Amino acid sequence: MTFQTLKKYAAPYYRNLGGWRTRRKILVIESDDWGSIRMPSRQVYERCLKAGYPVDRTWYERYDSLLSEDDLELLFGVLSSFRDAEGRHPVITANVIVGNPDFAAIEKSDFQNYHYEPITETFQRYPKHHRCWSLWQEGQRHGVLMPQFHGREHLNVAMFMSALRDGNPDMKFAFDNRMPGCIPKGPQRGPNLYVETTRFRSKAEKAAVLDATLEGLDLFENLFGFRSRTFIPTNYVWSSDFNAAVRHAGVEAYQGMRLMKEQQSAGTSHPVRRRLGDRNDFGQFYLVRNANFEPSQSAEPRLRAVDRCLHDIQAAFQMGKPAIISCHRLNFCGFIDEANRDQNLKALKAMLTAVLRKWPNVEFVTSEEMLDILKSTPREGQGASWA
Template sequence: MTFPTLKRYAAPYYRNLGGWRTRRKILVIESDDWGSIRMPSRQVYERCLKAGYPVDRTWYERYDSLLSEDDLELLFDVLSSFRDAEGRHPMITANVIVGNPDFEAIKETDFQTYQYELITETFQRYPKHHRCWSLWQEGQRTGVLMPQFHGREHLNVAMFMSALRDGNPDMKFAFDNRMPGCIPKGPKRGPNLYVETTRFRSRDEKAAVLAATLEGLDLFEQLFGFRSRTFIPTNYVWSSDFDKAVREAGIEGYQGLRVMKAQQVDGTTHSVQRRLGGRNSLGQTYLTRNAFFEPSLSQAPRMDVVDQCLRDIRAAFRMGKPAIISIHRINFCGFVDEKNRDENLKALRELLQSIIEKYSDVEFFSSDGLVDVVRADRRELTEDWRR
């Protein structure tokens, strides 16, 4: 066995070392970026290419967009085709961005003041999205969608506004095409750093990030009628200095990876380790993703992605862990490229069918539901110890 093969086999088991364990085969699907605009349309995509922006070389710029009515209906059709032994459908924990930049309002202030609009307003601006809010609500009622909080917007407001005021030509092009940030062209080509919401470079920016996060949590309740109990910071970047404030705002658990990025006030980050079921000093529970189904972000054939995800799930269950699958929204997007959506939904159906066949006792949960399971198990263990 070659070293790369051995590493690929061992990695899913390594991700599950330590932390909380259970004999139950619990499966959670976590999906980020719901509600965020990224690539506004196929027309804007072609315009970017013509202007020299290599959006075809970056997955998120190539495929990611606001899910259309067709995207939602086709996804919900796949999810509603399956049930666990308790009659529950596979449920998407949809990590929601509650707002997007209001480009017209920002322009009216001559780029001096940032303004946002709620996702319900954004839906009305897009041509195939007018029923999306009602479809989200229908998804909740039928048990295939559980919204949780991801951010007020998927945008670093300080960087965005600074670039606009400075007359940055790349940002001007992005703004004119209603894009949240841009990838630069030419020799300095790199990722779209403007979407990294929770990064900050000064104490003032740090305060602004926290204020926007807390406002976003209130807006989430305004939209959905309940407080979000879990939170996944955008780009896996977070400052533990914010933990107390978001705990007071209702956040009982964090979604994320085994390795997260801790933000420092000078703009740098360092890695921090988390274990599934671990807790911080405030009692907030960590959920760590240990399975991945991201065909839009992979060059591998889609069925290879299915097989790898099944290996991830098998490793989690063998190690006594729930399987927490990362599936970003990009994998369901067909508004810019229908082929991306159609091929991925076919693969998703294959994945879910295999899970049902292999694990008759699988239990489908949302992220906040898993937090309840972990906490209840801890209470039971504590009571047994005391007895």
């Protein structure tokens, strides 16, 4: 075994050092970006390529869009075909962007004022999405979908509006094609920085980020009829200065990676390490993702993602941890490229089949239920503990 092979094998075990432990085989699937428009259509994708924007080189621009009615029905069909020992289906914790830019209203204001629309209105603007809101509700009723909060929009409003007012040609192209930001072309090629919602570069922008987050949490409640108890900041960027306000707004736990990005006032950030079950000064828990099922984010064959995810799950269970899987929405999206969805659903079936075969006592739970398990465990509880 080479050093690189050994390192790759050992990495999932290292990620699970410290923090809360349990003998239960708990599996959580956390999926970000539900509701965000990202790439509006296949036609816009082709228009971007023709204009010289390398959208084929970035996974999110290549595949990610609103899940269509077909996408949802096929995904829910896969999830509902599996049950754990308690009769529960695998359930997606869908981290929802509750709004998108209202491009017409922004243009009407001569780009002086930002406006957004709720996702229920966005669905009506798309050709294969009119029933998506009712399908989301159906997914909730059948226990395969549980919404939680991800942001008011997946967009840095300050950067977006500043670029529009300055006449930035890339942003003008993106706006005309109803995209939330763009990737640059030419020698300055890079990622779409406009989607980094929570970054700020001044005190005014910092205040606006918090206001948008709190407004988004209220809109989430208006849409779904309940407060979101967990929250995953977009792009894993957050300021701990916001913790008190969002705790008051009902957020009891943050989802995220082992390394999160603590935002600084100058627009920079530094990594902060989290362990499962850690709590901050306001009593908010941290849920830490320790497994990945992201087949769309690799050029490798889709089934390689199954093997990697199963290795992550095995490491988590052997280390006494729940398996909390990161699985972004783009993996289920066929609105831009149906092959992306179809291949990944086959991989999802293979992964769930293997999980139930190898760990028949696995428990499918949501992020919110994982929070309740953490809250109900004494510091030295039966079957669970902190290390």
